[in-house]
Amino acid sequence: MSDRIYLDNAATTQVKPEVVAAMTPFFMEIYGNPSSVHGFGRETRKVVEDSRGKLARVLNASPDEIYFTGCGTESDNWAVKGAATRSVKKGKHIITSAVEHHAVLHTCEALSKQGFEITYLPVTEQGIVQPSVLASAIRSDTTVVSVMLANNEIGTIQPVTELAAIAHEYGALFHTDAVQAVGAIPVDVKALGVDMLSLSAHKFHGPKGIGALYIKKGARIDTFMHGGAQERERRAGTENVPYIAGMGAAIELAAANMEETARRVQGMRNRMIDGLLERIPDTRLNGDRERRLPGNVNISIRYVEGESLLIALDLAGIAASSGSACTSGSLDPSHVLLAIGLPHEIAHGSLRLTLGDGNTEADVDRVLDELPRIVTRLRGMSPLYADAVALMRG
Amino acid sequence: MYSQQVMDHFINPRNVGEIEDANGVGTVGNAKCGDIMRMFLQVKDGVIEDVKFKTFGCGAAIATSSMATEMVKGKTLVEALKLSNKAVAEALGGLPPVKMHCSMLAEQAIKAAIENYLKRIPGASRTMEEAAIVEALEREPVMQEA
Numbered sequence: 049m050s051d052r053i054y055l056d057n058a059a060t061t062q063v064k065p066e067v068v069a070a071m072t073p074f075f076m077e078i079y080g081n082p083s084s085v086h087g088f089g090r091e092t093r094k095v096v097e098d099s100r101g102k103l104a105r106v107l108n109a110s111p112d113e114i115y116f117t118g119c120g121t122e123s124d125n126w127a128v129k130g131a132a133t134r135s136v137k138k139g140k141h142i143i144t145s146a147v148e149h150h151a152v153l154h155t156c157e158a159l160s161k162q163g164f165e166i167t168y169l170p171v172t173e174q175g176i177v178q179p180s181v182l183a184s185a186i187r188s189d190t191t192v193v194s195v196m197l198a199n200n201e202i203g204t205i206q207p208v209t210e211l212a213a214i215a216h217e218y219g220a221l222f223h224t225d226a227v228q229a230v231g232a233i234p235v236d237v238k239a240l241g242v243d244m245l246s247l248s249a250h251k252f253h254g255p256k257g258i259g260a261l262y263i264k265k266g267a268r269i270d271t272f273m274h275g276g277a278q279e280r281e282r283r284a285g286t287e288n289v290p291y292i293a294g295m296g297a298a299i300e301l302a303a304a305n306m307e308e309t310a311r312r313v314q315g316m317r318n319r320m321i322d323g324l325l326e327r328i329p330d331t332r333l334n335g336d337r338e339r340r341l342p343g344n345v346n347i348s349i350r351y352v353e354g355e356s357l358l359i360a361l362d363l364a365g366i367a368a369s370s371g372s373a374c375t376s377g378s379l380d381p382s383h384v385l386l387a388i389g390l391p392h393e394i395a396h397g398s399l400r401l402t403l404g405d406g407n408t409e410a411d412v413d414r415v416l417d418e419l420p421r422i423v424t425r426l427r428g429m430s431p432l433y434a435d436a437v438a439l440m441r442g
Numbered sequence: 443m444y445s446q447q448v449m450d451h452f453i454n455p456r457n458v459g460e461i462e463d464a465n466g467v468g469t470v471g472n473a474k475c476g477d478i479m480r481m482f483l484q485v486k487d488g489v490i491e492d493v494k495f496k497t498f499g500c501g502a503a504i505a506t507s508s509m510a511t512e513m514v515k516g517k518t519l520v521e522a523l524k525l526s527n528k529a530v531a532e533a534l535g536g537l538p539p540v541k542m543h544c545s546m547l548a549e550q551a552i553k554a555a556i557e558n559y560l561k562r563i564p565g566a567s568r569t570m571e572e573a574a575i576v577e578a579l580e581r582e583p584v585m586q587e588a
């Protein structure tokens with residue numbers, strides 16, 4: 049069998065060698081605590097602030113609006129909980145969407161148990177949160193609106209600028225989970241008009257275990273992690289210096305090559321989508337065709353189940369993911385696929401292939417060659433397919 | 443996450459397909475939950491002479507169907523009815539806890555096919571043994587396709 053190919057870049061990405069090189073000195077050579085006054089501390093303080101500056105430049109923010117966190121999930125938790133608990137005098141109503149990542153959805157569920165009221169905005173069949181839907185759900189006691197910039201499963205890009213403007217009309221803070229977007233598409237916090245934005249390094253070829261939250265100057269949210277005076281007394285804990293150095297290097301690389309990478313990846317994505325829809329009958333594309341992350345392919349293949357597709361692909365050396373219940377450990381398929389209106393049995397047959405910088409046209413060819421064969425084999429075993437064929441023959 | 447035996451039965455499922463002139467067919471599970479198993483039996487003189495399956499579902503669902511067909515082929519109906527989901531899982535070298543329901547479905551699919559076979563025999567023509575089985579199955583109905 050030829051080499052394995054990785055088509056799960058929405059799950060995580062390979063760390064780039066330049067990123068590893070940027071991290072390495074900060075384990076053994078330069079190891080001081082950035083809070084220390086001595087020279088050891090000053091050396092690591094410098095790299096922490098350099099990385100902050102790099103993130104700020106790419107996001108069009110000011111460095112003192114960037115706060116380092118342990119991961120994207122922490123950023124989401126901090127933003128939503130911190131804003132909600134800070135604004136209880138104004139109200140206890142939070143708005144989010146039905147297609148958010150669990151880092152936001154489960155945070156909202158936790159808040160609802162503490163007496164907050166949550167509205168989950170429905171989405172269109174393409175997975176888009178329509179501004180008019182937010183406009184009719186928002187109230188004077190709404191304090192936080194959290195809608196992701198790009199969806200992790202179906203890649204749909206939300207009209208965040210319009211949504212944030214509506215939130216501000218009602219004096220609510222707007223948070224966006226941009227974990228899938230940062231590094232893949234241009235993200236400008238001023239153009240978006242958001243108050244808070246979450247990101248995570250490992251989605252753009254940085255290391256796992258480091259994230260950041262952008263908090264606009266003047267946006268008031270409660271502190272989440274209490275302790276020392278790090279991060280301007282808003283996020284305690286000794287800075288993860290090597291990982292912060294890695295994130296700085298990764299964001300710089302991503303920004304420098306973004307346009308060219310996005311164009312190349314998007315070309316491969318379109319060829320994969322068209323090729324699969326053409327070669328495999330009874331297949332549909334999930335998510336919006338145009339307003340879509342450059343690397344996201346998400347299709348539903350009728351009459352087959354997602355996990356068996358994944359295992360068969362894995363045996364063929366292709367790494368992908370699925371929204372089927374069997375891969376999540378729960379009984380229900382992906383909440384995102386159900387939110388766009390897919391019936392359970394079609395959601396169970398979903399397959400996500402996410403392309404990145406490291407993929408090639410040869411990888412696309414391999415999927416277009418292997419997947420139709422796998423589907424034919426699995427459909428040959430499927431009683432649903434047999435019934436559908438019998439029905440068509442009358 | 444899966445044992446070697448599960449992977450083997452997923453890659454090379456035994457007895458996959460349909461029996462054109464099957465005299466017992468049972469379908470269990472539902473598409474909403476992501477698993478459907480259909481078993482086809484060819485029974486002669488109380489013995490399962492041939493068995494085939496079709497399954498929509500995860501790797502474990504396909505492997506347990508395959509293993510269950512191997513375990514009942516050539517067996518009498520009475521023996522086949524004793525097939526337990528635990529025995530299927532054990533024969534596969536174990537299943538992850540979240541996948542135990544797949545082995546349950548395989549056991550139920552075999553039972554549903556046997557019940558279907560017996561119900562095709564007019565009540566008066568059933569042997570005492572067959573009548574006893576029908577009665578027992580009616581007391582504990584299997585999960586038919588929703």
